[in-house]
Amino acid sequence: MKVLVPVKRVIDYNVKARVKPDQSGVDLANVKMSMNPFDEISVEEAVRLKEAGTATEVVVVSIGPQQCQETLRTALAMGADRGILIKTDDKVEPLAVAKLLKAVVAEESPELVILGKQAIDDDSNQTGQMLAALLDWPQGTFANEVKVDGGKANVTREIDGGLQTVALDLPAIVTTDLRLNEPRYASLPNIMKAKKKPIDMKEIGDYGVDVAPRLTTVKVTEPPVREAGEIVEDVPTLVSKLKAKGAL
Amino acid sequence: MAVLVFADHDNASLGDATHKTVTAATQFGGDVDVLVAGKGCGAVAEAAAKISGVRKVLVAESDALENALAEAVEALVVPLMDGYDAFFAPATTTGKNVAPRIAAKLDVMQLSDIIGVESADTFVRPIYAGNAIETVSTADAKKIVTVRGTAFDAAEEGGSAAVETVDAAAGNGKSAFVSQEIVQSDRPELTSAKIIVSGGRALGSEEDFNKYMTPLADKLGAGIGASRAAVDAGYAPNDYQVGQTGKIVAPELYIAIGISGAIQHLAGMKDSKIIVAINKDEEAPIFQVADYGLVADLFTAVPELTDAL
Ligand SMILES: Cc1cc2nc3c(=O)[nH]c(=O)nc-3n(C[C@H](O)[C@H](O)[C@H](O)COP(=O)(O)OP(=O)(O)OC[C@H]3O[C@@H](n4cnc5c(N)ncnc54)[C@H](O)[C@@H]3O)c2cc1C
Ligand SMILES: Nc1ncnc2c1ncn2[C@@H]1O[C@H](COP(=O)(O)O)[C@@H](O)[C@H]1O
Numbered sequence: 362m363k364v365l366v367p368v369k370r371v372i373d374y375n376v377k378a379r380v381k382p383d384q385s386g387v388d389l390a391n392v393k394m395s396m397n398p399f400d401e402i403s404v405e406e407a408v409r410l411k412e413a414g415t416a417t418e419v420v421v422v423s424i425g426p427q428q429c430q431e432t433l434r435t436a437l438a439m440g441a442d443r444g445i446l447i448k449t450d451d452k453v454e455p456l457a458v459a460k461l462l463k464a465v466v467a468e469e470s471p472e473l474v475i476l477g478k479q480a481i482d483d484d485s486n487q488t489g490q491m492l493a494a495l496l497d498w499p500q501g502t503f504a505n506e507v508k509v510d511g512g513k514a515n516v517t518r519e520i521d522g523g524l525q526t527v528a529l530d531l532p533a534i535v536t537t538d539l540r541l542n543e544p545r546y547a548s549l550p551n552i553m554k555a556k557k558k559p560i561d562m563k564e565i566g567d568y569g570v571d572v573a574p575r576l577t578t579v580k581v582t583e584p585p586v587r588e589a590g591e592i593v594e595d596v597p598t599l600v601s602k603l604k605a606k607g608a609l
Numbered sequence: 610m611a612v613l614v615f616a617d618h619d620n621a622s623l624g625d626a627t628h629k630t631v632t633a634a635t636q637f638g639g640d641v642d643v644l645v646a647g648k649g650c651g652a653v654a655e656a657a658a659k660i661s662g663v664r665k666v667l668v669a670e671s672d673a674l675e676n677a678l679a680e681a682v683e684a685l686v687v688p689l690m691d692g693y694d695a696f697f698a699p700a701t702t703t704g705k706n707v708a709p710r711i712a713a714k715l716d717v718m719q720l721s722d723i724i725g726v727e728s729a730d731t732f733v734r735p736i737y738a739g740n741a742i743e744t745v746s747t748a749d750a751k752k753i754v755t756v757r758g759t760a761f762d763a764a765e766e767g768g769s770a771a772v773e774t775v776d777a778a779a780g781n782g783k784s785a786f787v788s789q790e791i792v793q794s795d796r797p798e799l800t801s802a803k804i805i806v807s808g809g810r811a812l813g814s815e816e817d818f819n820k821y822m823t824p825l826a827d828k829l830g831a832g833i834g835a836s837r838a839a840v841d842a843g844y845a846p847n848d849y850q851v852g853q854t855g856k857i858v859a860p861e862l863y864i865a866i867g868i869s870g871a872i873q874h875l876a877g878m879k880d881s882k883i884i885v886a887i888n889k890d891e892e893a894p895i896f897q898v899a900d901y902g903l904v905a906d907l908f909t910a911v912p913e914l915t916d917a918l
């Protein structure tokens with residue numbers, strides 16, 4: 362079974378995004394970029410499926426600028442077998458990403474595509490579900506546990522009130538939640554080995570997919586700032602202040 | 610213009626997120642209909658019909674809809690959208706699961722987690738864990754939107770909409786419900802609680818999480834939340850997680866206990882009316898957003914606070 366894992370290069374999760382003074386977007390110049398944390402979880406899950414003998418090959422794909430190669434190398438160092446970079450300097454919206462991924466699925470014929478539930482830059486939480494719809498595949502989103510067995514994937518999902526398990530016919534789409542696993546750190550020998558693993562360089566034009574944006578950013582602004590309040594001395598002071606405010 | 614609102618419910622009762630989504634839909638404009646997809650959900654449909662401003666309630670029932678399987682909801686909604694300009698779903702886990710499938714089938718970019726409606730094609734939404742607020746307009750003919758509940762007031766009761774049955778489409782049949790573990794609790798739900806007490810990694814164990822957080826929550830009639838670190842460590846269940854990738858809350862009072870205040874946690878609670886932080890590290894970033902900070906060891910401060918109430 363082949364597993365395809367789309368990985369996105371995003372602002373590092375430790376960095377606080379800054380809005381550009383001209384309100385045109387977020388300033389990413391000289392900002393540390395990393396693999397979307399949910400995508401690390403996806404890569405880890407795919408590599409574990411391979412280590413368990415369930416998966417035969419793990420292919421990672423990224424859509425974005427040349428530097429996404431580094432993101433792919435990180436995934437290869439974690440244990441993925443090969444990468445595909447669909448190079449573009451333009452912003453590609455989730456619907457267009459889903460269409461490109463559908464084209465990649467047509468070429469690669471994976472039985473499982475594992476995506477992150479959400480990219481921490483656009484916070485869209487939609488690409489996986491869209492890909493599932495375009496392929497007419499079943500989906501197991503916000504996965505807390507994935508078991509693949511006998512042509513089916515049993516996915517336990519994190520939902521608002523607790524957990525839900527669904528059984529999906531393969532091929533299927535899974536999107537990962539935080540508790541699915543703890544991604545490994547790549548070892549130095551594996552980082553060296555990853556340098557020799559192949560990355561296929563593609564252009565959007567290779568896929569004949571319409572990626573024209575549908576959305577226009579009117580402006581990007583700072584959220585209202587919250588002023589730090591006061592440090593209270595002790596519990597009785599806290600209680601009396603809260604009572605005075607009518608909060609208790 | 611007409612908007613179809615996807616109802617949040619558990620087949621027995623209608624969730625408050627529906628009322629908030631109706632408010633957002635009303636701001637969008639036009640007729641507002643509510644879709645109740647489920648099984649044995651007659652009472653939910655009756656409740657939806659009472660929301661003020663709703664024109665009619667559509668009810669679809671089937672086994673696959675009972676658990677809101679995304680494939681079945683997609684098959685139900687896509688043909689219905691011939692008669693609507695927009696689909697508004699609450700940004701609950703169910704809404705987030707189904708809406709993008711419908712968007713993709715209609716060849717539309719979804720607008721996720723909106724906090725404002727500027728006009729019939731322009732919406733406001735947080736990005737980058739709420740560190741930036743984007744105003745965005747769409748060129749798509751139909752609008753597919755998920756709505757952040759904390760940003761909209763609940764629509765009032767007082768309506769008397771007609772209830773209509775619609776056929777539930779079969780779906781692609783490639784997914785099946787297996788089981789569900791829903792935590793039963795008498796506590797207020799996080800997304801609608803007036804007061805939330807939230808515990809972090811500092812609680813140290815599941816026993817201590819319960820021992821220190823529960824009596825305080827009981828005294829305050831509060832919902833209980835947690836940081837990701839506390840959930841990952843197994844001190845609290847998954848659905849307690851507040852933050853960028855957990856629940857977004859905005860209660861009257863949020864008490865953060867032994868939580869450092871990482872960007873991802875702040876993203877889920879910084880719109881709370883009053884924030885209290887109890888942390889033994891005076892440098893903890895949580896104090897930068899707290900109205901009242903108490904620099905103290907939680908294991909003494911929390912029992913003292915509980916007793917003082
Ligand atoms: C992709 C991604 C998504 C994430 N999503 C979320 C999310 O939705 N929600 C979320 O919360 N986090 C999220 N995180 C995690 C986040 O980055 C932080 O790691 C997490 O919030 C830290 O939890 P914490 O504050 O409980 O733990 P810590 O950061 O370890 O803080 C513990 C705090 O307790 C204090 N303390 C210790 N002992 C005591 C004591 N005895 N008395 C009082 N205070 C004490 C310490 O001073 C410290 O400030 C996400 C991370 C990633 C990468
Ligand atoms: N440009 C991209 N390249 C590769 N994968 C992507 C890209 N954009 C989104 N994805 C995948 O889709 C997931 C969800 O993203 P989003 O819908 O934008 O929140 C991510 O975790 C990735 O797995």
